[in-house]
Amino acid sequence: MEKVLLIIIALSGLSAVSSHAERQYHFVYEAKTMSEAQRYCREKHTDLATVDSMEVVELLNNMAGQYNQSAWIGLHDDRDIWRWSMSDPSFYEPGETEFRPWRDNQPHNRHEEQCTYFRSSGKWGDYDCNTRLRSVCFDVKGPNATFVLTDSYMTWTEAQSYCREHHTDLASVRNPAENQQIAELFPGVGWFWIGLYRDSWKWSDGSISSIKYWAENKPNYRASKVCVAAAFDNSGKWEDLDCGVKKPFICYGPVVPVSMKVIKVRVENPNGVDLKSKDFLDAMLVELKNNLKAQGLDDNVQLAWRKQPDGEVFHEEL
Structure with missing residues (x-):
């Protein structure tokens, strides 16, 4: 018989195309650590998946189908990256963006401490951005800066908005001379926000995306090395995990015809x-x-x- x-x-495997981003996403069910998954994606495709729109969120959920666990995407926490609110590169001479008179044992680089205060001693520390402090604004004319202390107590974000509305920005401190100028303005002991902050969440391919799709009470910042997975038992929402956990993952690459x-x-x-x-x-x-x-x-x-x-x-x- x-x-x-x-x-x-x-020949394309399990994949789907985002019409908005013109990318093809590939769901890989083999469990790997975040670094192993990144290496695989860069060798076989382009990189780990960047989620830059709700269209991509929906597409990945559809790809997951009956898979109801989590899979690595390309988001991770790089806690050593500090930048100034005043971002114009022409304002800084070589090396001035790296001037850092930190207090002893600072910065802590804890996840919740992402903004910088200036102490009356002229030393800096990192602190929770939601804390209400007075602030140092500055007015910029050409290469020169004039520093101003505020009376109101604000969160770092509120202080940034206030300084941008009434002055140039939250203060950048480029060298020891400017650091001393600010210290001499202090009426006594106190902590004041300046413009240095840490935006530590980065995409593996270096792209910038403002979308945030965290699950409730996430990120919880408990892991020592923090990477992000999309949880498909929770509509693809993001959770932060230790990067050494082995999980399936999602890559992306250029759109190719399906054979x-x-x-x-x-x-x-x-x-x-x-x-x-x-x-x-x-x-x-x-x-x-x-x-x-x-x-x-x-x-x-x-x-x-x-x-x-x-x-x-x-x-x-x-």
Whole structure:
């Protein structure tokens, strides 16, 4: 007795295309650490996935299908990156953006301490940006700066908005002379916000995206090395995890055409095996995929049974 089956081979693997970003996303189910996943994505595609729109969030959720756990995306926490609110590079001479008279044992670089205060002693520390402090604004005319202390107590973000509205910006402090100028303005002991802050969440490919899709009470900042996974049991919302955890992951790359091929396979003498059995059909796909990979076919090959018009995979040859 002979039966005939048909299979479809899609050389693109499990992937989907974002029309907005013109990127093709690839869901890889092999569990890897964040650094291993990043290396794989950069070798096979472009990089770990960047999520820059709600369209991409929806696309990744659709790709995940019945998969209800989490998978790495390209977001991670780089806690050593500090920058000034006043970002104009022409305002700084070489080395001036790195001037840092920190207090002893500062900065802590804790996740919640992302903004900088200036102490009356002229030393700096990092602190929770939601704390209300007075601030140092400055007015810039050419290469010169004039510093002004505020009377109101504000969060760092509120202070930044106030300084930009009434002056030039929250103060940048470029050198020891300017640091001394500010210290001499202080009426006594106190802490004042200046413009140095840390925006530590970075995408693996270096791109900038303002979208934030954190799950409730995330990030919780408990891991020593923090990377981000999309949790597909929670609408693809983000959770922060230790980067050494092994998880499936999502890559992206350029959009490429999907190649399809249909192959006929003849099965002889099935010896009583139920060729309609899902277990048998699944086992056959695994064996076929392994054989094709051994012949050098793409690791991401996807196989599926192609059913006949009557819904059957196999038909007996007469």
